[in-house]
Amino acid sequence: MQKVDVKLGERSYPIDINTDFSSLSEILANTKQVVIVSNPTIAPLYLQQVSALFSAASHHILIEDGEEFKTLNSFETVLSFLLEHRMSRDVLLVALGGGVIGDLTGFVAACYQRGVRFMQIPTSLLAQVDSSVGGKTAVNHPLGKNMVGAFKQPEQVIINTATLKTLPPREFAAGMAEVIKYALLGDVDFLHWLLKHSEQITNQQPAIIAQMIQHCCQMKADIVSRDETERGERALLNLGHTFGHAIEAFMGYGKWLHGEAVAVGMVMAAQLSAHRGWISQQDVAAVRSALQCFTLPLAAPETMKIADFLPFMKTDKKVKDGQMRFVLMAALGQAVIVDDITETELLQVFA
Structure with missing residues (x-):
């Protein structure tokens, strides 16, 4: 396994690069409330593996795949899911997908109850080398890309390079x-x-x-x-x-x-x-x-x-x-x- 540390004082976090998902931190693995945000393309491939990493039963919500779904409507859909399932401020949001899922999930994490924890499990090359790192989160507006968002650093980034084999x-x-x-x-x-x-x-x-x-x-x-x-x-x-x-x-x-x-x-x-x-x-x-x-x-x-x-x-x-x-x-x-x-x-x- 290779590792990179993003050094931001108390908000520092690791990026773990491996050929599986096994590097999940023990603290995150023992979280009581977990919601995995993914899409219909990625979920059939990896949702079960990722869910098994957590000691508690996790919930999941799927957002349609593609940049055209990185919208305020999708943002509201995820927020509604969290509220309907009575998720507390202790919830951990897990972004399982490419850049769209990562940006959307991070923005929800920045806003839900004024901020909850989240982590990135990027499955596209673009997300692995760029969008999952650094805490930029956002959704698009018809008048501009990434115009509505916030800075929100993840707790951990897990990069499983084997996921690239399923990438078109x-x-x-x-x-x-x-x-x-x-x-x-x-x-x-x-x-x-x-x-x-x-x-x-x-x-x-x-x-x-x-x-x-x-x-x-x-x-x-x-x-x-x-x-x-x-x-x-x-x-x-x-x-x-x-x-x-x-x-x-x-x-x-x-x-x-x-x-x-x-x-x-x-x-x-x-x-x-x-x-x-x-x-x-x-x-x-x-x-x-x-x-x-x-x-x-x-x-x-x-x-x-x-x-x-x-x-x-x-x-x-x-x-x-x-x-x-x-x-x-x-x-x-x-x-x-x-x-x-x-x-x-x-x-x-x-x-």
Whole structure:
């Protein structure tokens, strides 16, 4: 088993990376009230195994699968379930699924009776390397992605890499976009490692997959420990997301997977960085090549023009004092936050 610690003082917690679910802490295992939140795709595969980890009988609720169900309606559905079953403030919520289930469950945990415990058992690559770590929880609004949420750290994250074997290839590829993001924002050597081991990654060689996930989790844990609520450095983790969230919202949640949209967003961020003279066209080509290596899209939908991005980018959570902010690349492996990009510049680069 490999382990990463998210160091946040009294709210610190472990990320345990293994090939099963056996690393559940004894304290959590002995919780008297447990509610597992999952979806109809994941529950038949793992719900029974996870339920058996707890000494008390657990309840469960299933939310429909997909980004389009990460809504206030689903949030209310889970809250109603907790109230109807008279769950107390001692309840432990368990997020068993991908990023949608994790974000939703965490947001419920932040709000139910002003806050209850929860833990993450992420089953998608994207959730394992990114969304399950760091305490960001949210649901979507028709006018923007993740616009309603809270910071709520889990008690533990259990990553069972064997769950990736049941992941559709498209979902696995989408997760690789977030993996590549870490390399582009802060570790160019990791980018070279990913390309060197691309075949083993695609074939899900267990040791390589575990090493890759641990590296991503460690990078994120280090950043979160320094900037938990995204006042500065943590915003770098949004590389590709300003453009990517706009694609998801414009196309309709669920049409494009989050990782697919982020992949295109990183290409666009690279192009904008090159326009400013910070990276070369050869660097842009390297970004495209890395994403293409894992069968990720490289261009926005043909139906979407740069003018279609603007309304979503103007309501992005990173906007400050009315000014759009972007995460660009000063170099491959060195992301920076930029707040002086104008609509004119965007039209010059992408029109």
